[in-house]
Amino acid sequence: MKKIIAIVAGVLLASMASATDDPQQAIPARLKVMFERPDKPLDIAPVVVQADWAIVGWRQDGRGGRALMKKTHHGWSIYLCSGDSLKDAATLETIGLSADDAAGLAANLKDAEAGLDSSALALFSSFEGTVMMNEAANGAGHAGHERSCSVKRRAR
Numbered sequence: 001m002k003k004i005i006a007i008v009a010g011v012l013l014a015s016m017a018s019a020t021d022d023p024q025q026a027i028p029a030r031l032k033v034m035f036e037r038p039d040k041p042l043d044i045a046p047v048v049v050q051a052d053w054a055i056v057g058w059r060q061d062g063r064g065g066r067a068l069m070k071k072t073h074h075g076w077s078i079y080l081c082s083g084d085s086l087k088d089a090a091t092l093e094t095i096g097l098s099a100d101d102a103a104g105l106a107a108n109l110k111d112a113e114a115g116l117d118s119s120a121l122a123l124f125s126s127f128e129g130t131v132m133m134n135e136a137a138n139g140a141g142h143a144g145h146e147r148s149c150s151v152k153r154r155a156r
Helices: 002-021 023-035 089-095 099-113 118-125 142-147
Strands: 043-050 053-060 063-072 075-082
Touching (some): 023 063, 023 075, 089 099
8 A cells, every 4th residue: 555655656646746747837827826816817828938938828807918938947937928929039148148049939929829819919919028037036025026027117
């Protein structure tokens, strides 16, 4: 019996680890833990990944934008929030992505957003400027979100 329990526990742990390793599940789960509230559901889609970088579209409470995520030894973290600028490979290179990663991410985002409705794209585009995120904001919960990603900033 102990052997069966050990095997079942091992399988469960392995399946949990593989689920959290999948960026399509791990990224939305992380963002929802950080920012979602019962009265303000958070919609995360699409999620596109290239190497250790990802771009996600987010919508919440009539607001929206895109977030550039980076995978570190702590998992996925928000690197910055912006709008349409994250669709541009040259901008992504300026931020620090390799040319290959920038081009791949931009192409993946274009493909993923092609199937979305115009209202979602309008919300993604409505985020003005760029907000750099820091370690504190990545673990700050919803209060950090209110001050950071969902605050409209004017481009300089």
